[in-house]
Amino acid sequence: MRQTRKYLQTSNITRTTIRRLRVIPSYFFLIWRWSMWLYALIVIIFTHSSYVNTASIPYSSIAVILLSITFLETLFVTLYAPVIQILFPRPLTTAATRSLKQAQLLERVLTEEEETEILPPFMQTRNHYWNIAIYSMDVIICGIVMYYSGPFSNPPFGLGSPFYRYGMSTVFAAAAVFRYPGGLLAALGYDLFALFGMFVHAPGARSYVPNAVDIVGSLIDTPIVAILVAYLANLLENHARSKYHERENARTQAALVSIGEALLKSTGDRQELLQRSSKPIQRGRFERLRITLIDLAIPEDEIQATALQSFEQQQITTCVEALSPSTQFPDISQTLAQKVLASGQKLVSFEASDDQQSGIARMYIPLRKDDHVQIVLGAESRRLAPFNAQHEKFLTIAGTQLLVALDNIRLAEQTIQLAADAERGRIAREIHDGIAQLTYMLSLQAETCEAQAQRISEASEEDAELITPLTERLSKLVVISKQALWETRNYMFSLKPLMRGTTTLTQMLNNQLREFEAISDLPTSLEIAGSPALYGEQYLHSRHYAQIGTSLFRIVQEALTNAYKHAHATQLTVHLRYQSDRIEVDICDDGRGLPPFLLQNEPARVETQPHILSGHGIGGMRERATELGGDFSVLAQASGGTIVRVSIPL
Known part of the structure; x- marks a missing residue:
């Protein structure tokens, strides 16, 4: 009682x-x-x-x-x-x-x-005929x-x-x-x-x-x-x-106010934004709420083609969940979100329980912007009936607020990126018009002085003994000035965006090798196997492919620098292979090779030898490859020299 x-x-x-x-x-x-x-x-x-x-x-x-x-x-x-x-x-x-x-x-x-x-x-059952019979x-x-x-x-x-x-x-x-x-x-x-x-x-x-x-x-x-x-x-x-x-309108307004307050408190981080907004949306309405954010940089056709695979493997979404403490029914939210992402249509279902008195109601709604699905909102609760239009309206309004906040974050990031690109472009122009030109003139003057000293030494045997040391110093100055010019050009490439517009990976590497050959006077060649056309036009314009191209360009740049400064090579060859599931690049030189511990891929000993390579050296190249799930190795050629090999999956 x-x-x-x-x-x-x-x-x-x-x-x-x-x-x-x-x-x-x-x-x-x-x-x-x-x-x-x-x-x-x-x-x-x-x-x-x-x-x-x-x-x-x-x-x-x-x-x-x-x-x-x-x-x-x-x-x-x-x-x-x-x-x-x-x-x-x-x-x-x-x-x-x-x-x-x-x-x-x-x-x-x-x-x-x-x-x-x-x-x-x-009493009533979910069977209409049973109710009539009662x-x-x-x-x-x-x-x-x-x-x-x-x-x-x-x-x-x-x-x-x-x-x-x-x-x-x-x-x-x-x-x-x-x-x-x-x-x-x-x-x-x-x-x-x-x-x-x-x-x-x-x-x-x-x-x-x-x-x-x-x-x-x-x-x-x-x-x-x-x-x-x-x-x-x-x-x-x-x-x-x-x-x-x-009451529902008042409740919705209160929830939307809470969501708005959560959005205002966000710091510009997408994950934090979704975490802050998930609780106000879920609280008091749904037992489980899942927010799936689609990577806006990937075209929708490509997303739908890969939506049935793991989100984590494709790196195309950010997902957050909000759960009630009493939630005990099966979690199939990721599978349903993938299905909605693939079809682009909302999903409303009701799974009746064994006693036919209750069930699990589910509703997954895709929200679009510019004809592309950008968010999938999924709600689940144990109820007597499926979710109705009121729930769909609430999820749509809340999702729209999220889209506006996310779009503001994207615009802020783009503004920052554009400002950074403009500043980097300005610095690159300054380097090109200033330090690069002066270094180039210094290189030309050093070569001229070396040639003049060489002619004087050859013309007068009496002065040869005095001029020869000067000739050797001028020769070293020529090498140093060319190295400085190459380093300056590398900095310029690092500051400028690489794969933009219609520039392809093949064109980037070909231009890089031509410039390297002009500066270093080392014969270089680019050998290509396969064609990027087999990847499809959509993928060639995706962010993932641009990341692969940028990483390969930086690795080739680092390998060429190392070969020029340390290998004493007389010829370099770059092999670019387009395969169905990956892209491979080999940078081959005929120089003196590398120490055995470098060929055995011992990172601990590499870090203790910073003078061997420029920049981040082998460690930096390996990091660039592994960040994209690729493989990196340094091999010795049977005929002498070194092969730097990198393979990155698509």
Whole structure:
């Protein structure tokens, strides 16, 4: 009893107008049925006790049987009534215990206000035919009781029965659930029993002369009750819906305000933005919320082609989830999000449970911008019915706010990137017009001085001994100046964006080798196997392919620098191979080779020898390859020299 009282004190069942309106017909039905049963009991007790049965069955025996049947029926209906199950979550009978899950689910439905329909007087299943059978059976039982109790009074049918008003409650119940059609059909069925008793009297009936008052009174009451109850039920439901929409709009506005506050607090990080906004969207509405952000840099055709593969492998999405503590149903949200991403259409499903009383409702909505899916919002909850248009509207509004915030982040990043590119371009131009030109002039002057000193040394044997040291120093100065010029050109390439516009990887490497050959005077060649055309036009314009091209360009740049500065090579060859699943590049030289520990790929010892290579050296090249899932190795050629090999998968 204490537990029930505590539950009633903490319950929200009767705290809102909507909930009160929804349960009014159910309360009236139970009050009516019990009141009319007591009325029948009083009438039977205080009426005459003469025997009226032709089969010598006493009047009191028939009364006891009918009272017992109606009492058990009323008790059964009461224990299984949704209102009673909500008020008393610990049923007092074993029979009601079997419907505990349904009661708990109905309780949660009322608390969350998922539906606004009038609460049914009887228990209901998800099978429409079962519901019709339950209410039809109640009509039949009430009609039979009315028929056999007719002889207790005058007239011996219809309103003469003490159970006549008791049986009218079945018309009340049918009209509350099925409205006008159900109520009028129940009234017609109930009147048929009255007509049957009029023409075929029940056993024990006295002689009776029919009159219009009794006939009309026995047939007109139930249709009027059906019409009135159906009308009132419609009014209550419409009013409840109106209140529900008002409250839902206020709730939606409050949630959107919370989402807006979360968006304002974001620091420009997409992951943080999704994490902050997921809780306000999920709270109080969904048990599971999944937000899938599509990588905007990849074309939609390519996303849909790879959507059925792992998001993590393709690196095309950022996903966050918000869960309620009580969430215990299977998680298939990633699979459903992939399906929606591939089809571009919303997905609304309802998976019924074993007891057919509840189910898992799911809704996944793709949100587009510029005809491309950018966000997939997925919501899941255990409910009595699928998600409705109100939930879809809320998810769409919340998702639109997210899209605006994400677009602001993207525009801010683009602004920063454009400013950085402009500044890097300015620095590159300054280097080209300043340091690069001066270094180039220094290189030319050093070469001229070296050639002049060489001619003087060859023309005069007397001065050769004095000029030779100067010639050697000038030769070293020429080498150093060319190295400085190459380093300067490398910095310029590092500052400028590489693969942009119609520039291809082949063109980039070819231009790089031509410039390297012009500066270093080392013969270089580019050998190409395969063609990038086999990857498709969409992929050639994707961000992933641009990342591969940039990494390969930097690795070749580093390898050429190392070969020029340290290998003493006389010739270099770059092999570029386009394969179906990867791109491979070999940078080959005929120099003196590298120490054994470098060829054995020992990173720890490489770090202790920074003077061997420029920049980040082998460590930097390896990092560039592994960041894209590729392989990097340094091999020795049988004929002498070194092969730097890099392979990056598509």
